[in-house]
Amino acid sequence: MKPNWIAPAQRLKALPPYVFARLDELKARAREQGLDLIDLGMGNPDGLAPRPAIDAAIAAFEQPLHHGYPPFEGTSSFREAIATWYKRRYSVHLDPDSEALPLLGSKEGLTHLALAYVDPGDIVIVPSPSYPAHFRGPLIAGATLHQLQLSAENNWLIDLSVIPEDVARQAKIFYFNYPNNPTTATAPREFFEEIVGFARHYEILLVHDLCYAELAFDGYQPTSLLEISGAKEIGVEFHTLSKTYNMAGWRVGFVVGNSRIIQGLRTLKTNLDYGIFAVIQKAAETALQLPDTYVQEVQERYRSRRDFLISGLAELGWNVPKSKATMYLWIPCPVGMQSTDFALEVLQTTGVVVTPGNAFGEAGEGYVRISLIADRDRLGKSLNRWKNAGIRYQPETALVSAVGDR
Ligand SMILES: Cc1ncc(COP(=O)(O)O)c(C=O)c1O
Known part of the structure; x- marks a missing residue:
């Protein structure tokens, strides 16, 4: 048999590993188990074309x-x-x-x-x-x-x-x-x-x-x-x-x-x-x-989602500046956590999908991206799940103050 029979071309080998693969696998498993996934992973707008x-x-x-x-x-x-x-x-x-x-x-x-x-x-x-x-x-x-x-x-x-x-x-x-x-x-x-x-x-x-x-x-x-x-x-x-x-x-x-x-x-x-x-x-x-009124409506939809999520995240310890554009929030992982680990933990404990920052290159490590592709109802549900699962920006700080409060 030829040594490289049906081996992919070298150009495919040059590509870095596909970070989404494990996430996709877990998403599929969660869906099979009937979990109500809230997918804020891809930049995939919700709703109809005009x-x-x-x-x-x-x-x-x-x-x-x-x-x-x-x-x-x-x-x-x-x-x-x-x-x-x-x-x-x-x-x-x-x-x-x-x-x-x-x-x-x-x-x-x-x-x-x-x-x-x-x-x-x-x-x-x-x-x-x-x-x-x-x-x-x-x-x-x-x-x-x-x-x-x-x-x-x-x-x-x-x-x-x-x-x-x-x-x-x-x-x-x-x-x-x-x-x-x-x-x-x-x-x-x-x-x-x-x-x-x-x-x-x-x-x-x-x-x-x-x-x-x-x-x-x-x-x-x-x-x-x-x-x-x-x-x-x-x-x-x-x-x-x-x-x-x-x-x-x-x-x-x-x-x-x-x-x-x-x-x-x-x-x-x-x-x-x-x-x-x-x-x-x-x-x-x-x-x-x-x-232009069409575009203004779209902008208003994303702006309101941005503001809603930013204020909800503030209650969980994240201080996210208001982005002037795009359909995302880019937030740091809790201290000491890698982006893939954090995204997987969030998925497993809350059913909310976010994208690990390292999918965008090395310098994205330590961050996750949240897409504003759900209505406020679903975004609110995501925030509640995070709260109930104890997902916070700096859990150790929260723990210290909780102990101090007693
Ligand atoms: C910066 C950027 N460029 C291009 C694309 C892909 O767009 P299209 O659907 O036109 O291929 C995306 C999708 O998320 C993007 O964020």
């Missing part, structure tokens, strides 16, 4: 032309809707033919971009923690990662000054994402100016993931990379309809920016897929045209 998007999809279903292969580069009407949305939202002009490309969800594009641009050994700069596709995509492509360890002390903001000169000179791609998953951090516009200057100076392809473009609160408006002068020369920005529009299962997103970079991704994708079902593109273009 009604007008669903209606547009239903109408599009009736047209035979939508049942064939869609155009590789996406329908022209969806690309035009993307350009119009960009103009409305950021006052940035995009050529819908060359500077916008629909994707089967942004994760697909973020990963394939690495396959289109990274040769084995190329250096890719990526923060830790970060959304897994930002480092798993480059790893599949054979990249050498230069991981920037972010920290709470620096508000999870990237510090460009710690990147060694030789790394900056050799780096090919730099992935980043603000408002950030998992840390919920936001970056000021000056940071975007700084990173664009850095990427232009060192001729690095800048990849910004603006997944949480609209999930912002208290008047905060996230910055688009393309608002920054000169960004289009070196950068692309990824967007998704998964979060704002509750369309995670529909698999639709897009990338905009530098036309040459987008052309490379398009070339790769014409060899991999046939694009997005045209019915879904119709729904997506309808969603992008919704009035």
Whole structure:
């Protein structure tokens, strides 16, 4: 028999272990036992896609032309809707033919971009923690990662000054994402100016993931990379309809920016897929045209969940600052606990699923991420279960004061 018969390719071996595996196993077991799981693990929005998007999809279903292969580069009407949305939202002009490309969800594009641009050994700069596709995509492509360890002390903001000169000179791609998953951090516009200057100076392809473009609160408006002068020369920005529009299962997103970079991704994708079902593109273009009141309602929903959970966690000893954006809370584990152990304990004792921070890279150790994907009723139930199970931020402090009170 051949020695490597049916062994996975080396590129799969480069991937770090899948932290969710044990959690998935325990989730399945808990469900089998009839436990009422409250899954706040994934960033998987609850509820329906917007009604007008669903209606547009239903109408599009009736047209035979939508049942064939869609155009590789996406329908022209969806690309035009993307350009119009960009103009409305950021006052940035995009050529819908060359500077916008629909994707089967942004994760697909973020990963394939690495396959289109990274040769084995190329250096890719990526923060830790970060959304897994930002480092798993480059790893599949054979990249050498230069991981920037972010920290709470620096508000999870990237510090460009710690990147060694030789790394900056050799780096090919730099992935980043603000408002950030998992840390919920936001970056000021000056940071975007700084990173664009850095990427232009060192001729690095800048990849910004603006997944949480609209999930912002208290008047905060996230910055688009393309608002920054000169960004289009070196950068692309990824967007998704998964979060704002509750369309995670529909698999639709897009990338905009530098036309040459987008052309490379398009070339790769014409060899991999046939694009997005045209019915879904119709729904997506309808969603992008919704009035601002739709987005305001979504923001209000997440803001109210954020505030509710933050005040409940305060009673359990957590002092969580109000995040300006995203659909998560990022909280430290009780002192001395590793993130996987804490997430497993929470699951086993309360049936509430949270994501261990180390799933997002080494620097996420010591934290867990809670998704705001349940209504206040379910969030309240989660908090009660934590309280009853004695889940607290610093159990030993609580114990000391309980003893002292006697
Ligand atoms: C930062 C970030 N980028 C991309 C995605 C994936 O989005 P999509 O559903 O468009 O693939 C997520 C999902 O959680 C995310 O948090």
